[in-house]
Amino acid sequence: EAGVVQSPRYKIIEKKQPVAFWCNPISGHNTLYWYLQNLGQGPELLIRYENEEAVDDSQLPKDRFSAERLKGVDSTLKIQPAELGDSAVYLCASSLDPNPNEQFFGPGTRLTVL
């Protein structure tokens, strides 16, 4: 069974440019998460989806970040415009349901903003 797929794996952009990350969760997983991981830190939740509904986006900086999960399967996270402080790893994870359950993580996208 394929795991969580993320692309691109690496992205280098200049500040003020837009960037988008894509995630395809494990087939059948209804819950999808986007996390931000700064160097030397644990993941921090940005947004959680149950099917196509964003049920927790309280930590998403909505002035520059947006996300969508059309049809309740794959998801896109966008930053526009990017700032230097956005340099980090963006992790996508999925689980069968939101009840406390194993989350499966993708390899992440490492973003560098110059």
Place this chain on the structure above:
Amino acid sequence: GENVEQHPSTLSVQEGDSAVIKCTYSDSASNYFPWYKQELGKGPQLIIDIRSNVGEKKDQRIAVTLNKTAKHFSLHITETQPEDSAVYFCAAVTGGFKTIFGAGTRLFVKA
């Protein structure tokens, strides 16, 4: 707000020795406590978890203990091997299904 503290931040042990990582959480409604291992360039991978109605769980060389009264939980790795070297994260899932991660422990196992 909700918080998970993890100690130590770095741990170096000799191959064959035991390693212990400790975490505390703030939200008393937390009911699920997973531990993840993250290797360089990869996403975190679940290695063991424990639910709030259980005090201890063991899986081969790894074990986790939970003290709900003190809001403490710990990871124990016995007979460490070089391939155990990685960053380990504890986490607590709150009543609102939000996962709060600790800052991580970098474990070095010296051969």
